[in-house]
Structure formats: C-alpha cells, structure tokens
Amino acid sequence: MALLEMGYKVAHQAFTKQAFELADVVSDAPCFSDYKQLHQLYPNAKFVYLERALDAWVPSMQMLLSRMMVHLDNKTGKFHPILKRSFNHSFDVNGIDNPLDAENLVRSYLSHKKQVIDYFKQSNINNFIGIDISEPDSLPQLRQFLARDLNLSGERSIDNPTHIRSEGEGFPHLNRGRNVASWDEYKHPNKVSTNASGPDKRKYFAYKLP
DSSP: OHHHHHTOOEESSOOSHHHHHHOSEEOSTTHHHHHHHHHHHOTTOOEEEEEOOHHHHHHHHHHHHHHHHHHHOTTTOOSOHHHHHHHHHHHOTTTSSOTTOHHHHHHHHHHHHHHHHHHHHHHTOSSEEEEETTSTTHHHHHHHHHTTOBOTTSSOBTTSOSSOOOTTOOOOOOSBTTBTTHHHHOOOTTBOOTTOOBTTBTOOOOOOOO
C-alpha cells in the first residue's frame, strides 16, 4: 500500500509474465520463494527483504494459514498453482503434520531469512536491502533505498509521490491477523492484476525451482 501511495504500479502477487512486465513492484508470491530465479531474469531489479518480529509474525501466519490451508492442497486446493508452490517451497505446508505449529514456523522463517541474506551477500550486489518494518523509520529507509530511481514507467519518481507519509512513520499493515483480504478490498488505480494477460497470454516463466 505504501508503494501505491508513492506512485508505483504494484502487483501484490504476480502469476504471469505480463504481471511482472506491468508492475514496478511485486510484493508477495512468488518473490519470497523464487527470488533467485527472478534475480537471474531481472538482474537490475531491487530486492527488499521485510523483516518482522517473530512474536508478531507467528500468530499472524497461523491465522493466515488457518484460512488458506484448505486451498493450498496440491490436488484439491483452489489457489493458483504458483501460490501453492510458493507456500509449499517456503513452509512445506503439505509435507508436515502441523503447518501451524509455532516452532515449525519459526524454523521456516529463520531458515528462509538466512537463505535470502546469504544469497544476496554472495551475489555481491548493491540492489538488496533488509528492513525491519517494526522500526519507526522503516518507510523512510525504503524511500531512501529507492530514491535514485524513476519507476519503470518513467512517470513519477519516488521523490514525487502522490502521498507523503511523515518521517518516522512505519509501514501501514494489510493482511494482518484476520484482515487477510484487505489488499483485494483496497482500491487504487496503480494496482496491477495478478493474472494480467499479455503477448504470451497468461503464461509464466519457464524456470523450475530446485
């Protein structure tokens, strides 16, 4: 939501090539599972890892997964195959007895965080940042990280946003606790469709996760 307010075209999730082409920012699936492959496809893209305190993240994920699990089943789940793949790759939701177990979620979080940081550290690139969204200056950190660049459409730089949030103000929260549908309900002209169709219709990239 913050990036929409800054003037960026944002896809909350992106399940087609065209969604990636249209969006300046993709904020969720499949980025959290496919960051290595997407970095290879978009080597000049910037990657932002948003960190959250575990005592806040775990109950939020438990609530989210409790509502999503029935739709993440590999055979009968109604969610998009890429979304199911991303959650299975990151949380093994269909491979363990209790995906909502707090210890398992903490283990998955810490393992994922280490893998992300190690990958970008080994890649020796300057287009990666980790931001703790609980910090009061987290949003200005993001603004500063992106401040050098125009968005991909060239229409507006982050230094000329449609709405300025106060310095010292953190990220606004959507999809927190029971409020998991907020993104869908939030209306904004810069939102990009998850399943946008383009020259390749609704095809996705050909890469495979290991």
